[in-house]
Each structure stands twice: as C-alpha cells, then as structure tokens.
C-alpha cells in the first residue's frame with residue numbers, strides 16, 4: 001500500500017498534464033482513500049486488512065526527523081527523508097512491478113549472446129529487457145527493445161542468407 005501526505009501528492013502531480021495520480025487511481029477503480037488525520041486513515045485501511053498503519057507512519061516520521069536511530073535491518077534514507085505531516089493523507093493499494101532489470105545476457109553488436117569467454121553462442125540471440133545494456137543509469141526500455149529487436153531480426157536474416165549461400 002502506498003501512503004503519502006499532501007506534500008507527496010503535490011510533488012507526484014504532473015501539473016502540466018493535469019494528472020493527479022491519486023485521483024486517477026480512484027477513477028480507474030483502484031482502492032483509494034483520503035483522510036484528514038492518520039487515525040482516520042488507519043480506520044479506513046483497516047477495512048482493507050492493513051493494520052497499525054498510523055503507528056508505521058509515526059515510526060517512519062521519528063526516524064527521518066532524527067528522533068530515533070535506525071534499527072537492525074533499517075538504513076538511513078538518502079532520498080525522500082521527510083516526515084509525512086501534511087494532511088490530508090492518502091492511501092492507494094498498489095502492486096509492485098519491475099519496469100526494467102539492470103541485468104541480463106551480454107550480447108555483441110549483432111545481438112548474439114556471448115558466453116563467459118566473450119564468444120558468440122551459435123544460434124542464440126537476445127533482445128529487449130533480456131539484454132544487459134545499462135549498469136546503473138536507466139536509459140529507457142522501449143528504445144532498447146525496438147533497436148535490439150530489429151537488429152536480432154536482421155541477424156536472423158543474415159544467418160539464413162549465409163546458410164543458403166553455403167549450400
């Protein structure tokens with residue numbers, strides 16, 4: 001479940017597009033609630049099966065405000081380290097998903113998959129998100145998929161043509 005306050009909601013709004021993600025989720029039939037206080041929010045989401053949400057937010061606020069130390073397994077936050085203290089609060093039930101993995105098969109410029117020694121594996125191509133392309137900075141998945149997909153297609157044609165010629 002995604003929880004935030006008015007500051008978070010305003011920051012997440014794509015004002016130029018007039019898009020308010022919380023409102024959008026509600027319009028699309030998602031489970032969404034807004035509430036004037038943490039207590040009220042807690043009551044609303046308890047009906048969805050989520051317990052002790054106000055406590056979790058207060059606990060988070062204590063940490064990021066520096067009023068308590070991180071516990072075992074908790075890390076100091078580098079980003080978004082601001083307490084949630086600006087009502088109204090919102091909660092949206094969400095589902096996690098992977099937009100792009102920073103891992104994959106190494107390929108050459110013809111999208112042929114490389115083995116551990118860096119040699120192409122005969123007959124094995126990879127494209128799109130299955131390719132290892134980015135190490136730390138995301139450069140867009142659709143462009144990568146389009147280019148590597150088309151290149152893999154061309155490699156297949158090249159292989160077919162060279163096989164025909166060989167015979």
Ligand SMILES: Cc1cc2nc3c(=O)[nH]c(=O)nc-3n(C[C@H](O)[C@H](O)[C@H](O)COP(=O)(O)OP(=O)(O)OC[C@H]3O[C@@H](n4cnc5c(N)ncnc54)[C@H](O)[C@@H]3O)c2cc1C
Nearest residue numbers: 097098099100127128129130139140141142143144145149
């Ligand atoms: C929420 C979200 C937002 C994103 N936003 C952006 C964005 O703004 N810009 C951007 O550049 N990228 C974005 N991405 C990433 C981008 O969508 C992906 O990187 C890209 O679509 C990957 O393309 P692909 O062809 O490699 O894989 P996919 O698009 O996943 O295509 C794989 C296809 O194979 C099919 N398939 C799977 N198994 C089988 C099987 N056994 N038999 C037959 N078919 C099968 C699947 O149904 C699917 O259609 C986003 C991704 C997500 C999830």
